[in-house]
Amino acid sequence: MSDPLLAVTDLTVEFPTPRGPARAVDRVDLTLTKGEVLGLVGESGCGKSMTALSALRLVPPPGRITSGRIRFLDQDLLTLPARAIQALRGKRISMIFQEPMTALNPVLTVGEQIAEMVRLHLRASRSEAKTRTIDLLKLVGIPSPDKRWSEYPHQLSGGMRQRVMIAMAVSCDPDLVFADEPTTALDVTVQAQILDLLAGLRERLGMSMVMISHNLGVIAQVAHNVAVMYAGRIVEYTSTKELFADPQHPYTRGLLGSLPRYGEPGRRQQRLNAIPGTVPPLGGVGKGCAFAPRCPLVVDRCTRDEPPLEPKRPGHETRCWVVDRVP
């Protein structure tokens, strides 16, 4: 393993509630090496998007980063002055959002929006920026890019808009891209196109990527390593291969069990192994393990003390008292 490109240590994000501060992200540690795709998987409210927004220092108020460090190359992103972080955003680190319709500016043509980034970050002239933008539109597979340059977001289909978002994200050759549910709003055939495009671009441009998704299928296809999050905490962290072949945490096992099995006839012969109960609301995690109220393996200790995230086997960390440590 080479030096990490991104190292998140002890990251905590809190939101004030009437009952006191609630942790949306709870002491998260992550590392990402150059060229790696890290998957962040979990259900809504588990803190996966907030973790990404923290790295760009875009946590929406009243949320606040209350502890931790995010080291990117040799800088700590959390202590950089505002001007320095602005210079990094979009240039060295960029983000692809789930809903391109709300993330794109509706009153600027798609070409102008991308060109704006290029001019700002690469100090390109107007005409240089336009040429580069048209190249970028071509790169992300948009047909007749010089015509599309002057169209507005509403004139494009969902898949095309997501391509524009991707063109914008890679416009300045970033080192790191956060992709936050980039295919969730898309149809399955278009999703396949976009995943293919992202994989191709990553290889060509040598970017690292954090892929945030609730879709275990998407994660299995694109990520090298995966962190599973639940209620703001990482509960399992290992290679993608290991996670799907031998999931350890009862929550991960539950998530995988909730899916209809691929390649097996479903239907009446079997029920899905649903996880009982619901995800705790923000700030609703009590003492002990956050998953304890829904866990089939729960023991007394789980409701008293929170288990640490520790390697149960080489390269495979799990936050659980019950799952055995392999000697």
Added chain:
Amino acid sequence: MTTPMVSSCAPSQGPAQPGSGPLLEVRNLAKYFPVRSGVLGGTAQRVHAVDGVSFQVAEGEVLGLVGESGCGKSTMARLILRLIEPTTGEVRFKGEDLVSASPRRLKALRRHFQMIFQDPYASLNPRMRISAILEEPLIIHRLGTKTDRAAQVRSLLAKVGLQEDVLDRYPHEFSGGQRQRVGIARALILHPQLIVADEPVSSLDVSIQAQIVNLLQDLQVDYRLSLIFIAHDLMMVRHISDRVAVMYLGRIVELAPVEGLFRRAKHPYTEALLAAIPVPDPEIKHDHLLLEGDPPSPIDLPKGCRFYSRCSRRVPECLQEDPPLLEIEPGHWVACPLVTP
């Protein structure tokens, strides 16, 4: 559009059931929505949302309906329940045509077919308590005394996995999964024979989806319901359905028993759809049979096969006519000129 193709030979549901017709029969159903364009709203164009669809649903059968956004599956749901008027075609419930039924007759029949909506946040009245939401269908259909109705509501709660203390609460107090349980209870309270569920789990978290699908499956068996399960999640559709219909731009392009469809898909669109499913197993290598582009606009429909522009196997003859849905194998219907028995 109204070629004799399917009307005379609507897809059957496998083994014939002597003496009993299908519970639901849809024949040549079409819905066109007018679109205005131009400043004065002059030019009359039409969106072909559903365009000549025929199928049947047997008693106790689960029919999955899949397709991408804009393929007409939600319009289908609304047409079947006659929440909107079809442009042409028939919807027969136990042999009785709903399209020509009088308002009074329609209201009486509606007891027997109900709907579960996608968004449990938008489909429950926020100003009504759960008890009132569940009782309302019984009041509308004048069923039982107040005490009977209360008893029915209570007995149904347990069936959908809710506690009695939810009755005095309002929808906003519940999570998405619990709201969907309320939506299911509301659909079931009249003991319908057919339920149309339009993307019932797609707005829910993965772990909750499984709970709701299990619940639907149990209820389907307990009540011997016929269920039309509309979804874009193909694996979920495979899990729950007996037969599956694939829609593309307002037409059914393939209709088959579930395993026949998933193991031996014949239409190029179905093949591409299945190949695009992201499989939760990193060991499975994907040969993405990538579809190019997006579906064409349902306003300017191309001549010939609607899938032509994205099809990997297209040949010139595909442009000659909109291919009819033909029975290629017993029970397996495909609309593609290249697929022959």
